[in-house]
Amino acid sequence: MADRGFDLENRLETLEENDLKRTLSPVDRVAERGYFAQPSGSELPVLEATEALVFASNNYLGLTDDQRIQDAARQAAATVGTGAGASRLVTGDTLVHRDLERLLAETKDTERALTFSSGYAANVGTITALEPDVIFSDELNHASIIDGCQLAGSNTVVYDHCDVASLRTKLEQRAERATREGREPADESWLIVTDSVFSMDGTVAPLDAICDAAEEFGAWVMVDEAHATGLYANGGGIVQAEGLEDRIQIQLGTLSKALASQGGYIAGSAELIECVLNEARSFVYSTGLSPPAAAVASEALHVARHSDARERLWDNVAHLRDGLESMGFEIWGDSQILPVLIGDRRDAIAFADGIRERDIVAPAIRPPTVPDGTSRIRVVPMATHDQGDIVTCLEAFRAAGEEVGLL
Template identity: 65%
Template sequence: MSHGFDLRGRLRERGADDLRRHLDPAESVGARTRFAEDPKGGSPDFDGTELVFASNDYLGLAGDDRVQRAAAAAARTVGTGAGASRLVTGDTHLHRALERDLADCKGCERALVFSSGYAANVGTIDALAPDVVFSDALNHASIVDGCRIGASETVVYDHCDPDDLAAEMAEREREADDAADESWLVVTDTVFSMDGDVAPLERLCDVADEHGAWVMVDEAHATGLFGDDGGGVVQREGLTDRIDVNLGTLSKALGSQGGYVAGDGDLIEHLLNAARTFVFSTGLAPPAVGAAREALRIAREGDRRERLWANVDRLRDGLEDAGFEVLGDSQILPVLVGDRDDALALERAVRERGVVAPAIRPPTVPEGTARIRVAPTAAHADEDVDACVRAFREAREDVDAL
């Protein structure tokens, strides 16, 4: 008799299903870098330079000199680590300054910085402890896990479908004896990371208002990119006053690490007391705080966003001209393939031509919708974008089914 875990067997099963993952270390973060095969416990052996169209560093700020200097200054003046939970001794003037900037950018009273976007989602939903969460079918795993931990019940509505949300709410009101006394929370990403589409926030808010529910949005793939001030989709759509919980990350367009929640004073005060992922985590490292604050300033004041959207348009047009179906209406450009094996073959063929763009396949996306997720950044030059299009055009000839 054994009460252990057959991890080798689990790995074999993943391998048989083409779902086993491997670490491919990168030499640096940027539009171009060198990669190494998974070294397991050894040291990486880097190969030739490749173009990266797989990063969430949308504004190319992770390698920006100003952001790096801000991180270094924070390390010198405050320290490399916060040293403790922010409720103990880990709360610094840097954390407070970043939170003021985030609140101003989002048009909210206050903001609270978490160690990651994942921690922000899980901790916020758990702290609110809603009786029912109405969650978009394609929400990020961190939202799904937050619902598992913190919600009494989760109702999944069809992706980006306010009518289905309304139907689910109406059914709940009819069938639940105590529905009138329940707390309801509608949760959605604003930009969906695998489809590249944008949630119909105004219509979702209309439905939520009709039923007295709160709305929580995750602007992970929108912070710094949308709206006149880079606040996100909420700010672009003029919906700041209708969103109760504004959440996002510092690790994508802002090129740093961490997550945040912005909202009114009562919400933030409740979270810093009740969100376990905040209370029981060491404060975000000061270099990450300093980097995020400088990156937010650049995103709001500079021309990086305009450069990104020019690259997005150029790349989308090029891929469509090459005969590919490109989904979404954001900076994320999913190239729809369909068959999982064909998607893997296209990924390999593109990689052989020096371009890194990952194949996304079930169960991450529904069966029959495997795709290549292409993500340009503001750091890509026109010739980089053209090289990516050329790699896809040539790779298409190598994959017979395309």
């Protein structure tokens, strides 16, 4: 009988040969430093004896082990329960969810907000619920946006990364096509989708110019603030920093990065939320966000808005960027994400190994995650790193760079 299964062994060997095989390396806690275990497959991991500084986490404000945040989780678990128990449309809707959504809407300056079980679910659910006829998508958008476009069955037009001239050309071409076919452009629903901060490049989308183009052609704009929520004006994102709340119809983000929790959200008009609440399969058919996760996000958002955590993060970003650039490294982006361009995939892996040997965790990002020739070390400080931690990181980069021959 023919074997109609899958040759998993050969697939794993191919990944290994191409330096593409990833492994899991458990850590004892999620914070600015921790003890890591070597990859152990299905065996019980054994933590190393040396503590490492973490410069690879999206825990930007360092709130995962903040006492206030942990207390919020404990209180929610004790008073509401550890899980929602059902879809929000059945019995999984609680006052903790409503409090978080009220605070998100206030922060994002919208009528309402809605939380999902993950940022991925928020992107896929929102895009598929709207079912745009045409989506104009930045070429470096997150995989959840790309998957949402595919699942929606929309005609997806990709424009060059953060290039408004490219976007305008695509919009014009689509409008001209409609005219040639004897249709009015307004017969189609158009959605422009972009991340605000791009996670692998650290670049920031030119949202004001994107809004100008959208308004000229009558398109809606959807912005994923996953790597910006909590870090900018009043705990908001790039949309708030640039005062674009009235020009962007859909704001989206995660609770799992700066807000130290789990889940995702969208924010916008009351009509948008009602539509998505009823038609997004990833919301309707998922158990609601756990009450402790919702409570954690609420407390973290409060801390982001009313403490000096954001200022401490940006001070660390400036110090680290200046130090790396003074060594001669090329740093991309304009955000808290500092991609150190290495270029060659094997050089990047060797460099990351050298940094790790010096007890700094900052992994190599390589193809297929990024294009060939642009392998990099993705460096991200946290608000909870002190100045000594930043200096230690810079010293490790210098020593590893000299060892590998990059400096």
